[in-house]
Amino acid sequence: MITECNCPTIVYVSRTKRTRLLAEKLTRDGYRGVPFNGQMDADDKIANQDAFMSDKVRIIVATSAFGMGVDKSDV
Secondary structure: OHHHOOOOEEEEOOOHHHHHHHHHHHHHOOOOEEEEOOOOOHHHHHHHHHHHHOOOOOEEEEOHHHHOOOOOOOO
């Protein structure tokens, strides 16, 4: 559960639309999250991935494509 862990978190969802919807809900609930999916603008994807990798954002909501190439020691 997100509230029990103070560490970087990847939440995987099956649909691209859900990445945005869940990230928005988490942010409304006080847990800043950003989406990541293959249909996003390339600049937005890079910005969200960079924010997650540099610990500016602790939660990224992504489709399975995000997991490929994630090299973050604390995940």
